[in-house]
Amino acid sequence: MPCAVFGASGYSGVELIWLLHNHPDFDVRYSFSSSARTAEPVSQLYPQLTDRLDLILQPWHPDLLSELAGQVQVCFLALPHEISAELAPQLTAAGLTVFDLSGAFRLRDASIHQSAYGFALPLPDESIAYGLAEWTELSGTEALIAVPGCYPTAAALALLPVLPFISSTCTPVINAVSGVSGAGRKAAVHTSFCEVSLQAYGVGTHRHQPEIAQVLGRPVLFVPHLGNFKRGILETIYVELNDDVTAEQINTAFTDAYAHRPLIRMRACPPAISDVAGTPFCDIHWQRHGRQLVLCVAIDNLLKGAAAQAVQLANQYYGLPDTAGLNTIGGVI
Ligand SMILES: NC(=O)C1=CN([C@@H]2O[C@H](COP(=O)(O)OP(=O)(O)OC[C@H]3O[C@@H](n4cnc5c(N)ncnc54)[C@H](OP(=O)(O)O)[C@@H]3O)[C@@H](O)[C@H]2O)C=CC1
Numbered sequence: 001m002p003c004a005v006f007g008a009s010g011y012s013g014v015e016l017i018w019l020l021h022n023h024p025d026f027d028v029r030y031s032f033s034s035s036a037r038t039a040e041p042v043s044q045l046y047p048q049l050t051d052r053l054d055l056i057l058q059p060w061h062p063d064l065l066s067e068l069a070g071q072v073q074v075c076f077l078a079l080p081h082e083i084s085a086e087l088a089p090q091l092t093a094a095g096l097t098v099f100d101l102s103g104a105f106r107l108r109d110a111s112i113h114q115s116a117y118g119f120a121l122p123l124p125d126e127s128i129a130y131g132l133a134e135w136t137e138l139s140g141t142e143a144l145i146a147v148p149g150c151y152p153t154a155a156a157l158a159l160l161p162v163l164p165f166i167s168s169t170c171t172p173v174i175n176a177v178s179g180v181s182g183a184g185r186k187a188a189v190h191t192s193f194c195e196v197s198l199q200a201y202g203v204g205t206h207r208h209q210p211e212i213a214q215v216l217g218r219p220v221l222f223v224p225h226l227g228n229f230k231r232g233i234l235e236t237i238y239v240e241l242n243d244d245v246t247a248e249q250i251n252t253a254f255t256d257a258y259a260h261r262p263l264i265r266m267r268a269c270p271p272a273i274s275d276v277a278g279t280p281f282c283d284i285h286w287q288r289h290g291r292q293l294v295l296c297v298a299i300d301n302l303l304k305g306a307a308a309q310a311v312q313l314a315n316q317y318y319g320l321p322d323t324a325g326l327n328t329i330g331g332v333i
Pocket residue numbers: 006007008009010011012013032033034035036037060077078079080081083101102103148149150181182183184185186301302305306
């Protein structure tokens with residue numbers, strides 16, 4: 001399957017080209033950076049790929065669109081939200097299937113989208129699939145698949161199986177910590193390594209709060225933190241259960257949801273970030289204390305939270321096993 005990756009010079013983009021390069025069914029024909037760069041080998045930016053990935057990063061220019069449409073069938077976009085919002089409709093109009101890693105197409109409600117992202121929702125709802133891989137059935141005909149956000153992926157995978165058991169008066173509390181790669185490659189003082197400690201940000205106002213609420217169909221309180229490590233997300237989630245919910249019911253709910261899902265691992269003890277960093281897995285552990293349920297969930301933000309979930313969705317889209325091309329451990333950055 002010939003494909004193109006936009007934003008290939010960035011953190012989630014480089015993970016994408018590495019996964020797709022090693023995938024038995026995809027062939028990366030184009031890897032684009034922004035027009036601010038000149039053409040250069042990807043190993044110039046990521047020396048760890050020297051002699052391992054012989055791809056040229058090509059600056060994107062809109063004049064390339066018709067050539068691209070003749071050469072590939074599918075595009076992966078790892079771009080800033082506003083850039084995806086503008087480019088994705090042009091690619092789908094040219095007949096290309098788009099997997100978009102940005103937040104441009106995730107939210108359904110136009111006013112919530114406007115206040116979360118600061119620009120108008122780009123397309124009508126009907127043309128977009130929200131692709132939480134374990135919970136979305138792709139038909140293989142969708143033009144545009146919005147890959148969920150990194151924090152929402154972890155929260156939704158942990159909470160969806162137990163949703164029927166959560167008390168109607170409870171607001172799930174999602175306490176999350178992310179590594180610095182979550183903020184992307186571009187330089188900024190607050191994500192500069194010596195500046196980062198461990199600190200909450202965007203409390204109750206982060207754009208992922210409405211995304212998580214949309215997936216679950218109920219309000220949540222989401223508290224992200226930035227930690228001084230490279231990659232990975234750990235979320236500890238607190239909910240109150242209905243009366244009389246048994247441990248066996250919870251266990252059965254997770255087994256029913258995930259027993260045949262190879263990228264979800266139910267864990268006997270709380271997962272560590274190092275268990276999932278560099279892997280496409282989502283690790284989940286739960287513990288009940290009376291009516292309180294504590295869920296611990298870990299993913300790699302750049303893989304299950306971005307590039308690997310996009311590849312998993314593309315696998316589903318083209319009728320391949322979820323794990324095709326994802327049997328790797330390591331990650332690029
Ligand atoms: N980092 C993460 O953990 C996750 C990120 N995402 C989403 O993925 C997307 C990319 O994020 P991330 O990889 O972190 O970002 P980076 O900042 O690391 O990379 C951004 C990429 O976009 C390119 N780009 C920027 N502006 C333009 C433009 N005008 N035209 C074409 N290309 C452009 C950059 O090119 P250049 O190098 O030339 O500037 C670079 O390749 C974002 O929407 C983000 O929200 C989703 C889940 C997790």
